[in-house]
Amino acid sequence: MSLTLFALTGAALVGLGVYGLLARPHMLRRIIAFNLIGSGLFLFFGAAAARGTGLDPIPQALIITGIVVALSASALAVGLVVALARSSGTAYLPDEEGRL
Amino acid sequence: MSVALDITLCALVLGVGWATVAGHGVFRAVIFFITYGLLLAIVWARLGAYDVALAEAAISAGLTGVLLLAAHGRLRRLNASQEVPLHLNLPAAVVAVGIAAGLGWAWFALPAPTAPDLSQALPQSGVGNPVTAVLLNFRAWDTLLESVILLAALLGLWMLARDHAWDKPLGLPYHARPGGVLASFGRVLPPIGLIFGVYLVWAGADTTGGAFQGGTVLAAVCLVTIMAGVLHAPRVEQAAWRAALVLGPGVFVLSGIAGAVFAQGFLALPPALAKPAIVTIEAALTVSIAVTLVLLVIGPPDEGEQDA
Amino acid sequence: MTALVAGLTLPLLAAFAAIALPMRARVPAALLGAGLTLAASLWLAVVVWQTGPVTLSLGGWQPPIGIALRADGLGAALGVMTALVMTAVALAARHEMAASVAGPRAGFGFWPLMLLLWATMNAAFVSRDLFNLYVVLELITLSAVALVAISGKAEAIAAALRYLLFALAGSLLYLAGVVLTYAAHGTLDISLLAARMAAPSDALALGLMTAGLLVKTALFPFHVWLPHAHSAAPAPASALLSALVPKASLLILLRLWFEAMPDLAAPAALLTLASLGAMAVIWGGLLALAQARLKLIVAYSTVAQLGYIFLVFPLAGGDGGAQVWAAGAWTGAIFQTLSHGLAKAAMFLVAGIYLVAMGSDRLSDLRGMARALPMTGFAFALASITLMGLPPSGGFTAKYLLMTAAFASGQWAWALVLAAGGLLAAAYLYRPLAAIFARESAVAPRAIPRSWQAIPLGLAVLSVALGLLSSVPFEFLQIGRPDPAAEGL
Numbered sequence: 001m002s003l004t005l006f007a008l009t010g011a012a013l014v015g016l017g018v019y020g021l022l023a024r025p026h027m028l029r030r031i032i033a034f035n036l037i038g039s040g041l042f043l044f045f046g047a048a049a050a051r052g053t054g055l056d057p058i059p060q061a062l063i064i065t066g067i068v069v070a071l072s073a074s075a076l077a078v079g080l081v082v083a084l085a086r087s088s089g090t091a092y093l094p095d096e097e098g099r100l
Numbered sequence: 101m102s103v104a105l106d107i108t109l110c111a112l113v114l115g116v117g118w119a120t121v122a123g124h125g126v127f128r129a130v131i132f133f134i135t136y137g138l139l140l141a142i143v144w145a146r147l148g149a150y151d152v153a154l155a156e157a158a159i160s161a162g163l164t165g166v167l168l169l170a171a172h173g174r175l176r177r178l179n180a181s182q183e184v185p186l187h188l189n190l191p192a193a194v195v196a197v198g199i200a201a202g203l204g205w206a207w208f209a210l211p212a213p214t215a216p217d218l219s220q221a222l223p224q225s226g227v228g229n230p231v232t233a234v235l236l237n238f239r240a241w242d243t244l245l246e247s248v249i250l251l252a253a254l255l256g257l258w259m260l261a262r263d264h265a266w267d268k269p270l271g272l273p274y275h276a277r278p279g280g281v282l283a284s285f286g287r288v289l290p291p292i293g294l295i296f297g298v299y300l301v302w303a304g305a306d307t308t309g310g311a312f313q314g315g316t317v318l319a320a321v322c323l324v325t326i327m328a329g330v331l332h333a334p335r336v337e338q339a340a341w342r343a344a345l346v347l348g349p350g351v352f353v354l355s356g357i358a359g360a361v362f363a364q365g366f367l368a369l370p371p372a373l374a375k376p377a378i379v380t381i382e383a384a385l386t387v388s389i390a391v392t393l394v395l396l397v398i399g400p401p402d403e404g405e406q407d408a
Numbered sequence: 409m410t411a412l413v414a415g416l417t418l419p420l421l422a423a424f425a426a427i428a429l430p431m432r433a434r435v436p437a438a439l440l441g442a443g444l445t446l447a448a449s450l451w452l453a454v455v456v457w458q459t460g461p462v463t464l465s466l467g468g469w470q471p472p473i474g475i476a477l478r479a480d481g482l483g484a485a486l487g488v489m490t491a492l493v494m495t496a497v498a499l500a501a502r503h504e505m506a507a508s509v510a511g512p513r514a515g516f517g518f519w520p521l522m523l524l525l526w527a528t529m530n531a532a533f534v535s536r537d538l539f540n541l542y543v544v545l546e547l548i549t550l551s552a553v554a555l556v557a558i559s560g561k562a563e564a565i566a567a568a569l570r571y572l573l574f575a576l577a578g579s580l581l582y583l584a585g586v587v588l589t590y591a592a593h594g595t596l597d598i599s600l601l602a603a604r605m606a607a608p609s610d611a612l613a614l615g616l617m618t619a620g621l622l623v624k625t626a627l628f629p630f631h632v633w634l635p636h637a638h639s640a641a642p643a644p645a646s647a648l649l650s651a652l653v654p655k656a657s658l659l660i661l662l663r664l665w666f667e668a669m670p671d672l673a674a675p676a677a678l679l680t681l682a683s684l685g686a687m688a689v690i691w692g693g694l695l696a697l698a699q700a701r702l703k704l705i706v707a708y709s710t711v712a713q714l715g716y717i718f719l720v721f722p723l724a725g726g727d728g729g730a731q732v733w734a735a736g737a738w739t740g741a742i743f744q745t746l747s748h749g750l751a752k753a754a755m756f757l758v759a760g761i762y763l764v765a766m767g768s769d770r771l772s773d774l775r776g777m778a779r780a781l782p783m784t785g786f787a788f789a790l791a792s793i794t795l796m797g798l799p800p801s802g803g804f805t806a807k808y809l810l811m812t813a814a815f816a817s818g819q820w821a822w823a824l825v826l827a828a829g830g831l832l833a834a835a836y837l838y839r840p841l842a843a844i845f846a847r848e849s850a851v852a853p854r855a856i857p858r859s860w861q862a863i864p865l866g867l868a869v870l871s872v873a874l875g876l877l878s879s880v881p882f883e884f885l886q887i888g889r890p891d892p893a894a895e896g897l
Contacts, residue, residue, distance in 0.1 A: 002106045006143065007207045009110040013117050014584070015200025020121035021577065022192035026183045028126050028171060030573065032133045035164060036117055037580050039140055039156070041587050044203060046147050048591035052213035055148050057230035058473075059590065061239060062539050064155045064231070065246045066583070068312055069546050072253035073576055074164050075396040076550055078171040079257040080557065080569040082399075085180035087562035093573075094566050202612055206588055209608040214594035216472040238474050241466045245531070245543045248420065251427070252524050252547055256554030259517045263560060266513045336516070339430060346424035353417050353424075364468040366413045 007047035013040030027081040027091045031074055038070045106146060113139050126181055130168045137161025150308040151231045154300075158316040166323075166397055174272075226374020228306035235310065236378045240367045244356065247349045247385055250392045254345070258336065261400035269333040271326075271398030286328020293321030301386045305375065311348075311382040315389030322394045333398055341391060348388030352381055411455050412462050412479050414448035415487060415530045423523035431507065431516075438519035442498040445526060449484075449491035453884070456484040461888035471597035475537040478599075480888025482662075482742060483533035485881065486655060489746045490533075492870060493651050493753040494526050500757050500863045501644040504764065510642065514558050518645070521558070525551040525648060532656040538586045538596040538617075538668075541660055545582065545624065549575040552653050555645040556637045564640035571637040574623055574630065578657075581620030588613035601668040614672050617664060618681075624657035627718065628688035631711045635695070638710065639703035643760025646703060650710045651753035655745055658717060665725055666738075667890045673726035685718025686825040693832030702762065702769040702840055706755045709836065712829060713748045713795060716810065717741045719822045723813045729890075733816040739885050740809025743874065746881070747802025750871035751791035757864035758784045758791075765853035771839060775846040780853045783861035785844050790868035792837040794875075797830045802874030 013036055020033030042063045049059035085091050116139060119132040137160040144153035175181040218230060218238075225233035235243045297317035304310035325331040334341040355377060359368035369377050422441020426434045455462055461480040470476070479487070501522070507515030528547040535541050553575065557568040590596055592607040626634040638650045665673055692712030699705045722728065723737035759769050761784050766773050778785025794803035807826050814822040874881060 002103060002146070004207065005103075005106055005110055006147065008204055009113060009143075011200045011203035011207065012114055014203055015196040016114075016117050016121050018199050019189075019192050019196035022195060023189035024121065024186065026126055027569065028168060028175070028181075029121070029129055029183070031168065032120050032129055034576050034580065035133065035160065036120065036136075038583070039137075039160065041580070041584055042152075043140070043143065044207070045587045045591065046144065046149055046152065048207075048210065048213070048587070049215070050147055050149075051210075052215050056213075056215040056594075057218065057234050058216060058239070060149050060152050060231045061234035062242075062590075063149075063152050064235065064310070064312060065242050065539075065543060067152075067155045067159050068246050069249055069543060071159050071164055072249045072396075072550060073546065073572070073579075075167055076253045076256045076553065077569070077572055077576070078167045079260050079399060080553075080565060080572060082171055082174050082178075083260040083557070083565045084569055085175050085178040087565055089178065089180060091175055091180040093570055203584070203588075206591075206609040206612055210588075210591050211593075211605070211607045213591075216594055218473060221469065221473050237467060238469045239540075241475050242540055242543050245528070245540075245547055248524060248527075249543070249547050249550060252521070252550040252554065255427075255517055255521055255524075256550055256557065259513065259521075259554050259558045259560075260565070261513055263511045263513055266511070337431075339428070343428045346428050350421070350424045353420050357413070357417055359467070360410070360413055365409070365464060365466070366417075367467040369467065 003047045003050055007044050010040045010043030010047060013037075013043065016040070025092055025096045027077070027084070027093070031077050031081070035070060035074060038066065042066055109139065109143055109146065113143060122186070124186070126183055127172055130165065130172055133168065134161050134165035137165065151229070151310060151313070154308060154313045158313055162320070163316060163393060163397065170397065170399075224371045224374070226369060226371060226378055229304060229308070232304050232310055232378070236381060237369055237374065240352075240356070244349065244352045247352065247388065250389065250396070251345060251349060254392050254395055257396060258400045261402065265401045265403045267335060267337065268401040268403055269335050270395060270401050271333045272402050272404050286325045286330045289324050290321050293317060293324075297321065297386075297390070301382055302379075304382065305379060311385040312389060315386045316393060318386065318390035319393035319397070322390060323397055326394070326398065336401060341395075344387055344391040345395075346388065348385035351384035355381055409462060409464050411448055411452035412464055412477060412534060415445060415452055416527060418445045418448055419523045419527035419530070423520040423527065426519040426523060431512075434516070434519055435502065435506065438523060439498055439502070441523055442495055446491045446495045449487045449530070452479055453484045453488050456481060456887055457884060471537070471600055472595035475535070475540050476597055476599070477534040478536050478888070479534045481885045482659070482889070485742065485746060485885055486533045486659060487530055489749045490526065490529050490652055493647065493749055493867065494522065496753060496757065496863050496867050497644045497647050498522065500760060500860065503857075503860050504642060504644055504760055514560070514642065517554065517558055518642075521551050521554050522648065525555070525653070529652055529656055533659060536598045538589060538598070540596075542579065542583055542586055545657065545660070546579055548653060548656055549579065549624070552649055555649060556641045558645060559640060559642050561640065563636070567636040567640040571633045574633040578620040578623030581623065582617050583620070585613040585615070585617030585620065588616070598663055598668045602670070606671060610669060611672055614664060614669050618661065621657045621661045622684070625654045625661065625714060626711060627684050627714065628691055628711065629684070631688065631692065634711060635704055635707040638707040639701070643703070643756050643763060646707070646759070647753040647756035650707060650756060651749040654710070654714055655749060658714070658745065662720070665721065666729070670726070670729065670890070673721070675722070675726060678721040678725045681718050681721040682822065685715040686822070688712060688715030688718070689825055689829040690832065693829060693836055696836035697832070700771055702759045702771060702774060703756070705836060705840060706752065706759060709795060709833065710752060712832065713744070713752070716744050716807070716826065716829060719810055719814070719825065722819060723810065723817060723822065728817065731817065733813040735886065735889070736809045737813035738889065739882055740806045740813065742885050743802055743806035743809060743878070743881070747794050747806055747871045747874050750867050750874065751794040751803065754787050754791040754864040754867035754871065757867070758788045761856055761861065761864070765856055766851070771843045774840070774843045776848050777843075777853070778845045781856055781861055783858065783865050787865040787868040788844055789841060790865075790872050792841060794868070794871040796833045796837060797826075800875045801872045802878070803871070805875040805878045
């Protein structure tokens with residue numbers, strides 16, 4: 001029961017993240033959206049790993065690796081957004097809706 | 101009772117997740133994101149995945165949150181933090197619902213679970229925590245590349261510096277008020293944090309913890325001391341800091357090669373030596389992870405906006 | 409095994425050295441690492457040629473507990489192509505990315521990023537584990553994005569950010585498929601997955617992974633990030649990004665559809681992949697025709713040239729795998745991958761020389777460059793022959809093999825795509841060739857040492873030689889091929 005609940009929550013978080021990615025062009029919002037998608041996938045994965053007898057350690061290790069990978073990508077993305085704002089005065093990509 | 105708790109928890113996670121997407125203002129989205137990470141850590145604890153819970157809280161909510169907060173502050177000063185009014189984007193909603201529904205469907209379509217049998221391998225791994233055994237022994241190649249990813253992200257971040265600022269200290273110039281709360285905090289916290297961080301790495305061999313979680317705590321300590329002005333932000337050309345960046349991945353690669361020369365193959369750890377080898381690799385990795393995380397948070401060399 | 413491990417660890421150690429060492433020792437350390445890694449890649453190819461595929465269970469742990477590596481003919485051949493391009497780029501970067509020329513920032517960052525990219529490309533060519541490949545793809549992405557941003561210009565920052573946005577979206581799609589695969593089968597190993605019991609969620613998993621990899625390979629219509637990212641980077645970095653980086657995600661795509669889950673290769677899916685490839689050939693060619701700057705022409709041409717490779721799916725995938733023409737189509741696609749890599753790197757290195765010599769890569773500023781710098785003109789012409797698919801180049805062999813398979817299988821529509829793509833390539837390359845070989849020369853360019861001019865020429869000659877000496881690479885690529893039942897036509 002709880003596992004299905006967690007898995008479906010994970011799936012819904014992925015959906016939320018996808019919506020944020022497509023509908024919220026401010027780059028900091030998009031970085032948050034990427035993290036939502038990633039964490040939703042991991043929650044789904046964690047629930048799937050708990051279905052058998054005991055908790056499978058391999059997915060847990062993969063998820064920890066994935067969290068560190070997401071942090072690395074977020075760090076570079078955040079740096080690029082600041083550099084973009086410094087050079088162009090906006091946190092939106094050129095030719096995307098949302099220019100103020 | 102526990103199902104009711106889980107339902108409440110999931111509803112909270114979804115509600116806060118929704119707020120990061122739909123709430124007004126980027127700043128609030130960042131704050132909601134940090135809350136979201138902490139709630140998710142509780143979900144991981146409910147699943148019994150304590151190592152993941154710790155990583156989620158320390159790395160996702162903590163460090164990513166700090167990165168986003170710092171970036172928001174910077175964007176505000178550059179007048180780039182405002183957002184155009186948000187409105188419902190129907191095509192995006194259709195795609196999002198479709199993907200979520202697809203994953204939901206897949207959950208019910210999954211065949212019976214099959215997990216690899218680790219009962220033979222775990223006693224040979226040298227550590228008691230199965231997650232650490234996977235990270236540092238069975239799938240050490242993943243973990244090695246993961247430590248290199250942190251390094252690549254830092255190199256990429258440094259490439260965003262302006263050329264004339266390259267020889268300046270890393271990050272924005274920062275001044276703490278001498279004798280202020282932060283300055284005294286910066287002197288009291290490090291010893292406590294240092295002990296906790298080292299404990300996490302050491303304990304990670306047999307119980308919850310590990311190099312990434314411990315490294316994050318040490319990074320937080322180091323950041324506070326820099327912000328308090330006790331420790332000065334380094335420059336790129338300071339060799340000791342650059343050496344600290346590559347120490348962990350370097351020791352990892354060399355021990356992998358030693359496995360190829362003296363044991364059964366690349367990254368192989370003979371069972372008798374596995375524990376000391378893993379502790380050595382983790383210790384070196386922790387130093388590099390902590391330093392890399394600190395430098396990722398403080399950012400590339402920068403002089404601020406006044407000269408732009 | 410030693411050669412395999414050396415190809416992975418040497419560039420990593422060299423990258424660490426290039427970070428930690430003091431300024432004057434960095435470039436020598438990086439060049440030493442490059443030389444040793446080149447030797448390791450060639451050595452691995454020799455071992456594969458003599459003894460067949462090399463396999464290795466990392467840490468001594470067999471899948472599904474551990475991660476397996478396997479160097480087959482395909483992986484080793486891509487490793488050699490990568491090594492040749494990387495070595496040429498390293499030699500050219502001695503001139504262009506030295507701290508005294510590019511500034512201390514770019515002069516510091518280029519070398520470790522290049523070496524990290526090399527290590528992870530090699531890892532991508534041999535890894536058999538789908539999650540390990542996710543980590544590898546992310547490392548490639550971060551290094552590649554950093555190499556775009558290294559130029560420091562405002563347009564490069566925007567291009568790098570857009571690149572990262574697409575690449576991360578691709579990574580997450582791929583990761584979603586990996587999660588579903590492990591949840592259904594308890595393994596991520598390509599060989600074990602080939603023997604799995606099919607699950608209902610497999611089609612969704614393969615679809616998600618494929619979509620993610622298509623974004624990373626910049627297949628039409630996911631190509632919009634590529635041209636500006638590739639042209640905004642400094643020329644040696646552009647060469648790496650265009651010639652090598654898309655090949656990693658492409659290879660994983662081939663491994664998924666031909667090795668891990670060939671049972672799911674439904675005709676409609678294969679047709680869709682090839683149709684997108686055909687659109688890329690046409691649309692990329694048309695956009696290349698409309699550009700006024702050499703680097704943008706060359707970058708749009710990458711969109712078109714990658715498109716050809718996707719014709720392999722209906723010609724050699726699914727039920728077609730057992731047909732007589734499959735080996736030819738499959739090998740033709742790999743030939744295209746290899747010869748495009750060599751020729752494209754040569755073109756970007758020529759563009760880099762012109763940028764140094766003239767301070768511009770606008771076609772109107774490059775008139776008569778072949779007179780001033782003859783070796784560069786010759787190199788560009790040879791690389792163009794490969795991209796147009798004219799005999800006797802490697803590009804000709806590739807398109808000949810694909811076209812033969814298209815006719816033999818009765819799918820002549822793909823032959824039309826190949827012919828139209830060749831005409832378009834001739835058209836979009838005619839303009840830079842006409843400018844470079846124009847009789848008049850505008851301004852006297854800055855002198856460029858002959859040893860530097862010879863670097864792109866070497867790559868261009870290799871891209872043609874691949875066609876002249878095609879029988880050895882043809883046989884080499886069959887080593888460890890998933891569907892060796894049928895011999896070529």
